[in-house]
Structures are given as C-alpha cells and as structure tokens.
Amino acid sequence: MKLSERKKKILQIVVDxxxxxxxxxxxxxxxxxxxxxxxxxxxxxxxxxxxxLGYLTQLHTSSGRxxxxxxxxxxxxxxxxxxxxxxxxxxxxxxxxxxxxxxIEYIVKDAVKIIxxxxxxxxxxxxxTGSDEQIEMIKLIRVKKNTALVIIVTQSRxxxxxxxxxxxxxxxxxxxxxxxxxxxxxxxxTLIEVTETAGDTLLQFEEYKxxxxxxxxxxxxxxxxxxxxxxEGEDKILRHPEYxxxxxxxxxxxxxxxxxxxxxxxxxxxRDININVKIGSDQNPDGxxxxxxxxxxxxxxxxxxxxTYGVIGPSRMDYQKVVAVLENVGRILENILxxxx
Amino acid sequence: MKLSERKKKILQIVVDxxxxxxxxxxxxxxxxxxxxxxxxxxxxxxxxxxxxLGYLTQLHTSSGRxxxxxxxxxxxxxxxxxxxxxxxxxxxxxxxxxxxxxxIEYIVKDAVKIIxxxxxxxxxxxxxTGSDEQIEMIKLIRVKKNTALVIIVTQSRxxxxxxxxxxxxxxxxxxxxxxxxxxxxxxxxTLIEVTETAGDTLLQFEEYKxxxxxxxxxxxxxxxxxxxxxxEGEDKILRHPEYxxxxxxxxxxxxxxxxxxxxxxxxxxxRDININVKIGSDQNPDGxxxxxxxxxxxxxxxxxxxxTYGVIGPSRMDYQKVVAVLENVGRILENILxxxx
DNA sequence: GTTAGCACTCAAATTAGCAGACTGCCAACT
DNA sequence: AGTTGGCAGTCTGCTAATTTGAGTGCTAAC
Numbered sequence: 077m078k079l080s081e082r083k084k085k086i087l088q089i090v091v092d093x094x095x096x097x098x099x100x101x102x103x104x105x106x107x108x109x110x111x112x113x114x115x116x117x118x119x120x121x122x123x124x125x126x127x128x129l130g131y132l133t134q135l136h137t138s139s140g141r142x143x144x145x146x147x148x149x150x151x152x153x154x155x156x157x158x159x160x161x162x163x164x165x166x167x168x169x170x171x172x173x174x175x176x177x178x179x180i181e182y183i184v185k186d187a188v189k190i191i192x193x194x195x196x197x198x199x200x201x202x203x204x205t206g207s208d209e210q211i212e213m214i215k216l217i218r219v220k221k222n223t224a225l226v227i228i229v230t231q232s233r234x235x236x237x238x239x240x241x242x243x244x245x246x247x248x249x250x251x252x253x254x255x256x257x258x259x260x261x262x263x264x265x266t267l268i269e270v271t272e273t274a275g276d277t278l279l280q281f282e283e284y285k286x287x288x289x290x291x292x293x294x295x296x297x298x299x300x301x302x303x304x305x306x307x308e309g310e311d312k313i314l315r316h317p318e319y320x321x322x323x324x325x326x327x328x329x330x331x332x333x334x335x336x337x338x339x340x341x342x343x344x345x346x347r348d349i350n351i352n353v354k355i356g357s358d359q360n361p362d363g364x365x366x367x368x369x370x371x372x373x374x375x376x377x378x379x380x381x382x383x384t385y386g387v388i389g390p391s392r393m394d395y396q397k398v399v400a401v402l403e404n405v406g407r408i409l410e411n412i413l414x415x416x417x
Numbered sequence: 418m419k420l421s422e423r424k425k426k427i428l429q430i431v432v433d434x435x436x437x438x439x440x441x442x443x444x445x446x447x448x449x450x451x452x453x454x455x456x457x458x459x460x461x462x463x464x465x466x467x468x469x470l471g472y473l474t475q476l477h478t479s480s481g482r483x484x485x486x487x488x489x490x491x492x493x494x495x496x497x498x499x500x501x502x503x504x505x506x507x508x509x510x511x512x513x514x515x516x517x518x519x520x521i522e523y524i525v526k527d528a529v530k531i532i533x534x535x536x537x538x539x540x541x542x543x544x545x546t547g548s549d550e551q552i553e554m555i556k557l558i559r560v561k562k563n564t565a566l567v568i569i570v571t572q573s574r575x576x577x578x579x580x581x582x583x584x585x586x587x588x589x590x591x592x593x594x595x596x597x598x599x600x601x602x603x604x605x606x607t608l609i610e611v612t613e614t615a616g617d618t619l620l621q622f623e624e625y626k627x628x629x630x631x632x633x634x635x636x637x638x639x640x641x642x643x644x645x646x647x648x649e650g651e652d653k654i655l656r657h658p659e660y661x662x663x664x665x666x667x668x669x670x671x672x673x674x675x676x677x678x679x680x681x682x683x684x685x686x687x688r689d690i691n692i693n694v695k696i697g698s699d700q701n702p703d704g705x706x707x708x709x710x711x712x713x714x715x716x717x718x719x720x721x722x723x724x725t726y727g728v729i730g731p732s733r734m735d736y737q738k739v740v741a742v743l744e745n746v747g748r749i750l751e752n753i754l755x756x757x758x
Numbered sequence: 759g760t761t762a763g764c765a766c767t768c769a770a771a772t773t774a775g776c777a778g779a780c781t782g783c784c785a786a787c788t
Numbered sequence: 789a790g791t792t793g794g795c796a797g798t799c800t801g802c803t804a805a806t807t808t809g810a811g812t813g814c815t816a817a818c
Contacts, residue, residue, distance in 0.1 A: 100811095102810075102811055102812085103811075103812080104810090104811075114760080114761090115760070115761050115762080116761095116811095117760075117761055117762070117763095117813095118759080118760055118761075120811090120812065120813075121759095121760090121813090123812090124812085124813080134812085135768095135769090136767080136768050136769070137766085137767050137768060137811085137812065137813085138766085138767050138768050138769080138809095138810065138811045138812055139768080139769080139810080139811070139812085140810085140811070140812090181578070213560070215558065217556065217558060217568065219554070219568070219570050219575055220570070225568070225575070225577065227558065227560070227566070229560050229561070234560055234566070236566065236577055237522070309674075310651070310670070310674065311667065311670035311671055311674055314663065314666060314667050314670065320663055322655065322661055322663075325655060325663075325666065326652065326655050329651070329652035329655065330652055333650075333651070333652055441780095443779075443780055443781085444780075444781080445779085445780080455791080455792090456791070456792050456793075457780095457792095458782095458791075458792055458793070458794095459790085459791055459792075461780090461781065461782075462782090462790095462791090464781090465781085465782080475780095475781085476799095476800095477780095477798080477799055477800075478780080478781065478782090478797085478798050478799060479779065479780045479781055479797085479798050479799045479800075480779080480780065480781090480799075480800080481779085481780070481781095
C-alpha cells in the first residue's frame, strides 16, 4: 500500500505535532498551524483514510487523531527529518569522554549518563561481556595472606573483580608461575572457550589443580552477564503526561528495574546494525508495553561489541533527537577508543 | 510534659493502626478493635487532648486522627514494641553473606539488596571510602604496553579501579621497584594523609617523579566519594497510598536519585551510633520532605566504618520491622567480617 | 477534488443532593 | 472527677443530571 505524498505529509504533521504536544491532533489544528492552503474538511477526509489504513486511531468519535504504532514505525523509517546535534552538544560529548582517558569501565557508564542527559529520557546500558575476545594475559596477585586477585586481560577489556583463596604457604614464585602457566595454556583462547573446555584441559596438571579450578570459577563469574545493567534517569519518564497513571508508572519502573527483563529486551536483536527502534504495542508482545518505545544502538570497536544502549520512553518520543544522540555518541566513542590503541 | 499511661497506650494504638491501614483512625475504630472496655466518647476526649499536645492532627473537623512527626518520634523511642526476625529471615541473611566469601564490594551491595527485600522499602547505601585506613601495599601491574593498574591494599579494603600511563619503555623490574618503593614510603599512612602530604614527600624522588604523581592522582580518585551510592527498590515507594500524587513521586525520585543529596542526608549524623531515625517535617528541614522518614544504620568492623545504610519511605513506615532488619543485618555482617580475618 | 455548513457524538467540567463517618459538646450517670 | 450516651454539626465522597465545547462525518454545492 503506497501512500500519496499528501497523506505522508499529513501523517508526518500528525506525528510531529503529537510528539510535541501530547494532545490528539485535529483537522483544524493541522490547517491552522501547518497546511494553510487546504481546508480542514479536506484534511478530515485524508485523516479518516489514514485511520482506515491503520496509521491513526481515535480515542472516541469526537476527538482528534493519535498515531498508531504503525505510524511511528513509518515515521522513523521514512517520514522523520533527521536531526543534527549542536556544536555545544557535540563538544560536551567529546569533553566527557576524553576526560576519562583509558578507563573503559567509566566510559561505558558515562555513555549512559550522556545519552540520558542529552535526550532527557530514561537510558539503559548493557555492557557486552566480551566473552568472545581472546585472552592476552591471566595474572594472580596476592593481596592478602591467602587471597589473590584474578586479573584477566583481553584485547579490549580488563577483568579484575574476582578473588580466589590461595593454598596455605604458596610463595610468590609459585603464584607467578601459576600466572604464566595459565596465560600460556589459555592465551589466545576466548573466555567462552575456556569456561566450556577448561575442565578437560586442566585435568592433566596435578600440581596447580586446586588453584586452577578456582580461577576457572572466577572466569565463569566474569562471563555471566550478572547484574551488569546501567540505568540512568529513571525518573525522567515522570515528566510525560502519559505517565500520570500510577499503575503505568509502576509497570514502567518494575520493568526498567528488572535486570533480566532489560537484558532480554535489549538483546534479542540478532543483527548488530546500528540503530534499532521498537515500538511497544499490544500485538507483537516483545515485552515492551503498549505506548512505550525503545531505541537501541550497539557500539563496537575493532569488531568487538562494546555494549548496547537503549533509550526508553513513551512512544510519543522525540525520535529525531534520540536517534541523533545515539548516532553521535556512538561515532565519537568509537573514534576515541580506536585512536587510543 | 508527661503523658498518662492511657494516653501513651492510645497514641501507640493510633500510630500502629495508621501504619497498618494508612487511614485516619477514629475513636470508634479504637474502641472496637483495641480498647473494648471504654467508650468511644472517652477515647475522643483523650484524642483531642493528644491533639492539643501536638501528637495528632486532623485533616478536617470530621475525620479521624493522623500521627504528627512528634508522635512518630515518641513512637520510635518509647512506644514501639521491638520486632524480632523469623528464623527464616535470619537464615536468609546469613546465607547470602556467606556465599560471597571475601568479596567486600559485593557484600556491601548485597546488604542493600537484603535490606530492601526484607523491609520492602527503598534502601540506600553509601560505602565508606576507607580513607582513614592505613595502606598496607601499593602495587602497579602492567596490563597493556604503556598502562598499569594501580592496586592499593588497606587493612579492610582493596582499591583497584584506576590506571596510570607508564613512561615509554619502562621495564618489569622498574615497575616492581616503583611498587615496592611506594609501599615503603606510604605504607602505614592513611589514604587521606597521603593525598594531603604526598606532594612534599615525593619532591625528592627525581627518578620516579613522573609516575608517582600519577599514582597520587589515582589515590585521590579513590578517596573522593564519587558516585558511589547504592540504591535498591526505588519503585517500592509506589506501593504506598500516600504516593499516588505524581508530584510527590517526582520529588521522592529526584531526591533518591541524586547522589549528592543522599550522601548529605546520610552523612550529617556525627555520632556513629547504630540506629538513627529521621522523620521528615516542614519544621526542621534536614532535606527530608514532609511525610517521609529515613532510618539509618552505620556498620563498622574493627573500628573501621564500612558504610551507612538507610531505609527511606513514608513516615507511616513499619519501624518495628525496619529497625529489626537493620540491627540484624548489621550484627550478622559484622560477625562474618570479623571472623574472616 | 475541494469546500462550507450543519447535525451528531462524546468527554470533561460543573452542580446539586444525599449518605456516611467523625467529632464536639452537653447532660446524665457512677 | 471521670465516664458515658445521645445528638447536632461538619466535612468528604459518591452519584446523577446538566451543560459546554471540541471535533468529526456527511452532504450538497462549487
């Protein structure tokens, strides 16, 4: 079904206006504000045609029109005029990222903050586990008498949040020996390979057996996504008039605060193409409630996934801005990170 | 002003009932449910006396009574019957903590989760920076060609989130030398001492000068509280009928999501006595909005502050449960951590 | 294909009225 | 003196009825 140019134009006006005002848009409103050269009656017939086609809905017979999920989809893919960020905004993004030189954990967190700040919507981020990257180094560092920190370095990442207990009386030389040894046998393999096949590999090394199994456990902990969901601006949803209903707010909050749910919603897009828009509707229940939309972007550097970021808000969302912010943050981020190496 | 036993009893009943039902309590309600041996008229005169004294308020002439902030204060300090946790709950706390053997970062996070889960209120936690603890070891670990991880071990803590850039061509021996050297000159000093006096100390060491200043910067980053506020169950406030008003919800959320605000509210209690209750009111504006209460507890092990935890909710809060949970979590936590060493 | 005009519909706001829940007060009682 | 029953007064919350106004759909004319 091909839409006439005028229908497209009118649909774009309806979506734009509704995004801006949150009020159902009427034929008169359209002719007054945007299309002064036709009468409201003409627009009226176009509107009812668009409704017939499934792009618009009415709350009741005598209210203006509201875009349907279909309309938003079309809007994002064809109708919308792409937005550009101001020099000030671009400068802000660059400034934040360059201040954090090197510290990738912070950069990932900052990205979520920046996106939320510039778009003014709730933003989530799920860092990639990096379990498909090759191990460059494994190192044990004694930090207490019988405790060692397990550090794993891969091409783009550094894992350093797990500890193992050392056998009584293990001396510095054996610790270093174990480190070198682990690096030798697991270097070049990916984390996921190691966690899956490690059992067999290690069976033969009687000497370090005990300690090696503990290291593998630490590795497994790194690979599991865990509670690694970043969230920023969860209260920003409250600014929007469609979130005045307490039950809706509850639904939104419990969704957004559930790590499992967020991970599943952000992860079921197989393709790691850049920007991806999901519009919640009753029909295809991908977990997103009706009236709620999610724009996601997956960033990567040198082919390694860095993580997925999502902006979540009412379907009546400022897609122009959101898409522009996600694209630019991604571009700048990838630029900076790839230069650094 | 001394209250008669019966006034106390009645005040306790009012607070208990209001906490449970969130409905202004009437004289009839009291005689029906709790005090069957007197008439409602008697209770009525007691209630108006308590109102005169400032413990109760009325929304309008023909509504029941609601406790004032004063009433809650008295309730917590004198009237309330202390609650005990069930064996199941105690077991749950122990189980979670012992599963995380050793990993203090996770333990602190888990504590917030446990408290929020058991009390069913929004919970915040501010880990102490540990800047008053003595340094045991400083270690630099090369993780990339020109990047090293800075690890600092103190009596109860491990810092390992900052990196420094290494001078071109620094070899393994010099890195280890620098580590040993830093440990030697700063070992035994507290983090705060080092950040304040380091400049002078280091001036003399031409050789490592460049690298040492970077290490000091990393140290400073560790000491600053930063964005280290843990939050759990921020949506739980929505269950309570007093948070049906959207503006109130907004206020609550923006307060709870502001790290600065939370740190300031949790930190202005000089004494580090165990449990501390703040009841928000219009009068003494300690940042807590009217109708909102905060119960805090500061935990420490071996004299070192571990962090401060706070349960935040409507003034009509289940103080019995909250206080019991905070006390028990603290006790178990301190037990486990002091045994471990 | 476009337009003006008119009838129709429906939500939202306003009003009035009534039932119910409490209190406060007073006079009587123990 | 403290307690009680009873009654008048006050305020909320609910419901039903009414009005207002925005917006559409339809039709006849251009």
